[in-house]
């Protein structure tokens with residue numbers, strides 16, 4: 552059987568990966584795409600945000616970061632997809648893996664070369680990195696993960712250029728080209744990019760990656776077989792020191808979840824969240840949630856990056872579905888108690 556081309560979609564927290572993926576899934580390009588979704592934190596909110604259509608096979612992986620603890624799960628997920636395809640149970644001709652915003656794409660890419668079973672079914676097409684034009688300068692200054700995602704890219708897509716001026720875009724593009732002179736840079740506001748610039752690029756060049764990391768193809772399974780601690784809240788900390796491939800996720804970045812089975816009062820929640828981003832916005836790297844609002848028969852999807860917060864109307868609550876809210880906050884040294892107590896005050 553023909554090898555299935557696989558695209559690794561990466562980019563820092565909130566860069567616009569899911570927005571781009573949604574766009575790819577909606578476009579009438581004739582491809583049948585399987586998706587592997589990986590989220591930092593124990594809740595998968597993207598699943599609510601992602602368009603779901605019976606044609607797509609979406610596999611969620613939200614028990615840790617794909618480049619670290621759940622890399623074994625990635626191999627299993629890829630194996631299962633391949634088996635089902637061979638058996639005629641699934642029909643897809645392309646695979647997209649959306650990594651967490653903190654993932655190092657290196658080990659994810661490595662999986663396609665190191666695992667025989669995976670290599671027998673899939674061909675790594677390209678690593679595409681979405682770069683948030685509004686926040687990337689700061690992210691590149693602060694986070695090694697952001698630099699590494701740019702360094703490993705075969706293609707760089709700039710999102711959110713609608714929020715900044717031409718000079719800022721030019722300065723960012725120049726910096727990206729300095730970090731990674733090989734990857735072409737294009738604009739993809741709200742994921743608007745021709746499909747030919749995303750799928751079937753045949754862009755992955757092993758030699759380039761070996762230049763960045765001469766040990767790219769070194770089998771190191773044995774080295775971190777013991778790195779199986781729970782990474783839900785805090786990924787990459789323990790094993791960072793002994794594994795140069797790993798993401799070295801910043802120790803002070805953590806995720807926490809707020810859940811409630813009571814609805815929110817809209818006015819109180821608006822006021823509280825408004826105040827929260829005023830005070831903690833610079834440290835709030837990413838937040839998102841599915842909310843149950845008082846008197847609403849539809850879910851409210853809420854999400855943001857730093858001070859930029861937005862809401863959308865989601866699907867109708869199913870009668871059989873228990874109503875409730877779940878929110879994930881990813882940030883640097885965020886005071887969880889202040890968030891949780893404040894949110895509780897906003898419940899009806």
Ligand SMILES: Nc1nc2c(ncn2[C@@H]2O[C@H](COP(=O)(O)OP(=O)(O)OP(=O)(O)O)[C@@H](O)[C@H]2O)c(=O)[nH]1
Pocket residue numbers: 562563564565566567568569570571651652710711712713714739740741742837854855856861
């Ligand atoms: N103004 C503007 N907003 C955008 C653009 N692309 C994405 N967004 C918004 O940015 C936020 C984050 O987008 P997502 O697509 O969820 O980002 P992500 O990279 O999947 O986020 P994580 O997986 O949580 O790291 C959402 O509120 C999007 O609507 C863009 O080009 N312009």
